[in-house]
Amino acid sequence: MTTPRWEARADLLVVGTGVAGLTAALRARELGLRVLVVTKAAGEDGNTRWAQGGVAVVLPGEHDEGDTVDAHVRDTLVAGAGLCDEAAVEAIIAGGPAAVARLRERGAVFDAAPTGGLARTREGGHSAFRVVHAGGDATGAEVERALLAAASDGRVPVLEQHVAVDAVRTPLGQVCGLLVLDGNGVPGVLSAPAVLLASGGLGQLYQATSNPEVATGDGLALALRAGALAADVEFVQFHPTVLYTGRGARGRCPLVTEAVRGEGAVLVDATGARVMRGVHPLEDLAPRDVVAAAITRHMAGAPGGVDDHVFLDATGISDFARRFPTVHAACLAAGVDPAGEPIPVAPAAHFACGGVVSAVDGRTGVTGLYAAGEVARTGLHGANRLASNSLLEGLVVGTRAAEAVAADLALGVLAKPSASAAVELPTAPVADRDSLQRVMSRYAAIGRDAEGLAVVGSVLDLSTVDRKLDGRQLVEDAALTVAARALIAAAAEREESRGCHVRTDFTERDDARWQRSQVVRLNPSGQPVLADPVVARGVA
Numbered sequence: 001m002t003t004p005r006w007e008a009r010a011d012l013l014v015v016g017t018g019v020a021g022l023t024a025a026l027r028a029r030e031l032g033l034r035v036l037v038v039t040k041a042a043g044e045d046g047n048t049r050w051a052q053g054g055v056a057v058v059l060p061g062e063h064d065e066g067d068t069v070d071a072h073v074r075d076t077l078v079a080g081a082g083l084c085d086e087a088a089v090e091a092i093i094a095g096g097p098a099a100v101a102r103l104r105e106r107g108a109v110f111d112a113a114p115t116g117g118l119a120r121t122r123e124g125g126h127s128a129f130r131v132v133h134a135g136g137d138a139t140g141a142e143v144e145r146a147l148l149a150a151a152s153d154g155r156v157p158v159l160e161q162h163v164a165v166d167a168v169r170t171p172l173g174q175v176c177g178l179l180v181l182d183g184n185g186v187p188g189v190l191s192a193p194a195v196l197l198a199s200g201g202l203g204q205l206y207q208a209t210s211n212p213e214v215a216t217g218d219g220l221a222l223a224l225r226a227g228a229l230a231a232d233v234e235f236v237q238f239h240p241t242v243l244y245t246g247r248g249a250r251g252r253c254p255l256v257t258e259a260v261r262g263e264g265a266v267l268v269d270a271t272g273a274r275v276m277r278g279v280h281p282l283e284d285l286a287p288r289d290v291v292a293a294a295i296t297r298h299m300a301g302a303p304g305g306v307d308d309h310v311f312l313d314a315t316g317i318s319d320f321a322r323r324f325p326t327v328h329a330a331c332l333a334a335g336v337d338p339a340g341e342p343i344p345v346a347p348a349a350h351f352a353c354g355g356v357v358s359a360v361d362g363r364t365g366v367t368g369l370y371a372a373g374e375v376a377r378t379g380l381h382g383a384n385r386l387a388s389n390s391l392l393e394g395l396v397v398g399t400r401a402a403e404a405v406a407a408d409l410a411l412g413v414l415a416k417p418s419a420s421a422a423v424e425l426p427t428a429p430v431a432d433r434d435s436l437q438r439v440m441s442r443y444a445a446i447g448r449d450a451e452g453l454a455v456v457g458s459v460l461d462l463s464t465v466d467r468k469l470d471g472r473q474l475v476e477d478a479a480l481t482v483a484a485r486a487l488i489a490a491a492a493e494r495e496e497s498r499g500c501h502v503r504t505d506f507t508e509r510d511d512a513r514w515q516r517s518q519v520v521r522l523n524p525s526g527q528p529v530l531a532d533p534v535v536a537r538g539v540a
């Protein structure tokens, strides 16, 4: 047992300073709650600040002719390949206009159209120009800036460099706080009747990803250890176009936003042949899973064996540097001038479509535990996220989660945190990160089969040891280990191809067997296992 060396109390603890966490914290503060936000890095670190394309939303009076919220819902359901929860999709998309209006009131500035109103672009899978953006291709940076500024104006305390390790729970299993390590690895307890996980995604499961270093699936692991369920974890979206910077790229790779294709760029191979011609009616603007899988197939079939990148020809976009300043700068840094030559690109891990099973108001199955943003699985994304729906989800569900906490507090259904006696730093299986990323990239990315997924399991078995989680790196490595195991369990079971889950040994979609989500829980020895189909049926 460890006696916590420091303590703090609040009504609501929020893990994460991305779009979902800060939106929730601001709303909670407006509702009069004492809120405390923790993040394991600096305030601006997270996926949010890297978002480029924008926020998908059909704003009243500012949309393409004939575009509607219903059309946005339909596009989301099509992209989700039969696994979205339709009610969740409708609720979240319908909440978009109000959420974007609130974000603008909080100070976020979106790009204006020359004709008045907001500029709108189009991305893969969208049937209309409905993606609003900021700073050209720096939407996430503006959203993060505005929310952090609003949090500091609104006196929302943010504890930086504090990693959430585990939930503190009552003997009845209700969550009543967090065990946290400060920047020096000193354990402390934060007590609160409600904890909101807004801890983002898990792109670091793979060697090459668009996600920053903090995206290690910590919230997913913490929620599973607290008794929550996860679903759709086998669906990791690979972005079709990250900048290719050479064989063996590692870690966060610069993204080339889909909006570049929305504005006319096309994918070609080394011979100049169009990659997407004949693959899908929307060609280069097909949904992401389709484009990423087509590029992967194209690379594998390249003359002379496997190629490791294709090209995005954006030379026809006249004002590229002004419209896409972030991408332009990344290209120049890599020695590529997008105005004069095609940009080398390849797919990389990008977005976790699944996560902690939660309702559209963030409630999970565990009393006192809420989830919002990329860590949550609300049913919005199904088997494949529609581009630019995730900032939107963070805004809408973040707000609702704060409102759900306020309602639950008023109803008195949450645990009353008591003075913490002693808490124990958990011990968990930890695999070697390099080995894990290598086998996940080789066998559990786009194109999986039973044999390869079994290899991942064996490598994890060999490289895993039980460790006490007494440092940030160990917390992250333990989370990656749980996430990898959950993913391969679900991916091995799903003997079909659907959305982002592409099996080379089961190439067809099989609605009769598989038009359902798979639910994962931890067994008593801490291993992720697939939950009973009866439990899974309870998850729409």
Ligand SMILES: Cc1cc2nc3c(=O)[nH]c(=O)nc-3n(C[C@H](O)[C@H](O)[C@H](O)COP(=O)(O)OP(=O)(O)OC[C@H]3O[C@@H](n4cnc5c(N)ncnc54)[C@H](O)[C@@H]3O)c2cc1C
Pocket (backbone or CB within 6 Å): 015, 016, 017, 018, 019, 020, 021, 038, 039, 040, 041, 043, 045, 046, 047, 048, 049, 050, 051, 052, 053, 054, 055, 056, 139, 140, 162, 163, 164, 165, 198, 199, 200, 201, 210, 211, 212, 214, 218, 219, 255, 350, 351, 372, 373, 374, 375, 387, 388, 389, 390, 391, 392, 394, 475
């Ligand atoms: C390059 C890129 C481009 C994208 N473009 C778009 C786009 O155009 N439109 C769109 O809608 N979406 C886009 N996305 C996806 C979108 O940015 C994310 O899904 C969204 O920002 C996630 O927000 P979040 O609040 O859930 O988490 P994040 O913004 O990732 O924040 C997670 C937070 O949790 C903290 N954290 C994690 N673990 C712990 C822990 N154990 N203890 C304490 N703190 C912890 C992190 O430090 C961070 O503060 C993009 C993503 C990337 C990477």
